[in-house]
Amino acid sequence: ALLETTVNTPDGPVAIAPARRSVNVLLEVTEKPEEKTIEHVPIRVAAVPEGLAVIRPEDQPREATVQLRGPRRLLDPLDARDLAIEADLEQEAPPTAGTRSSTIWFAQKNVRLVAGPGTSLPLPRGISLVKVEPRTMQLILDRRVEVELPVQPELEGQPAEDHEVTVVALPTTVKVRGPRTILAQMKSIATEPEIGRAHV
Numbered sequence: 001a002l003l004e005t006t007v008n009t010p011d012g013p014v015a016i017a018p019a020r021r022s023v024n025v026l027l028e029v030t031e032k033p034e035e036k037t038i039e040h041v042p043i044r045v046a047a048v049p050e051g052l053a054v055i056r057p058e059d060q061p062r063e064a065t066v067q068l069r070g071p072r073r074l075l076d077p078l079d080a081r082d083l084a085i086e087a088d089l090e091q092e093a094p095p096t097a098g099t100r101s102s103t104i105w106f107a108q109k110n111v112r113l114v115a116g117p118g119t120s121l122p123l124p125r126g127i128s129l130v131k132v133e134p135r136t137m138q139l140i141l142d143r144r145v146e147v148e149l150p151v152q153p154e155l156e157g158q159p160a161e162d163h164e165v166t167v168v169a170l171p172t173t174v175k176v177r178g179p180r181t182i183l184a185q186m187k188s189i190a191t192e193p194e195i196g197r198a199h200v
Helices: none
Strands: 008-009 012-013 034-046 052-055 063-072 084-089 098-104 111-116 119-122 126-134 136-152 173-179
Touching: 052 173, 063 084
Parallel strands: 034 084
Antiparallel strands: 008 012, 034 063, 052 136, 063 126, 084 111, 098 136, 111 119, 136 173
């Protein structure tokens, strides 16, 4: 492109002398970014270290709304089934005693592209997170332990009039893994309700 040799001023055109007559001008054409809001994106807990138990209170969100920014060709195909918000606990250590609360702040790294069952990838290059609502989730962290508990069968219904039910659970005990504070309160583990069967 040729450079100017005159400049217009209030007093009229003034001649100038650039050191060279022309310069190369490179034009970069990029896709105009757009924004898209996607609701009902599932929130899930991921990367839980061995020995850590996670308790997710009932009042904590199960879904979120995300607003993404990027080229239309990348945003248009995306919906809630393609995305997940992962609360990554990889850096958390099990508490030495009792439980502790952990606040997860959602950022771009938490918004993942679902690539298959149990598999996720970062958002494609060119897509950025504008915002996510809710922005946080509270989890309760506990130590994961294993205990052996007696089995307590739960019965439902009554046998015929001339029959009686003998309750036998095999095995009589079973190993159970879970949060230390929860298992410490359990004296036995119940079965799903069974219809009473007659033993003659």
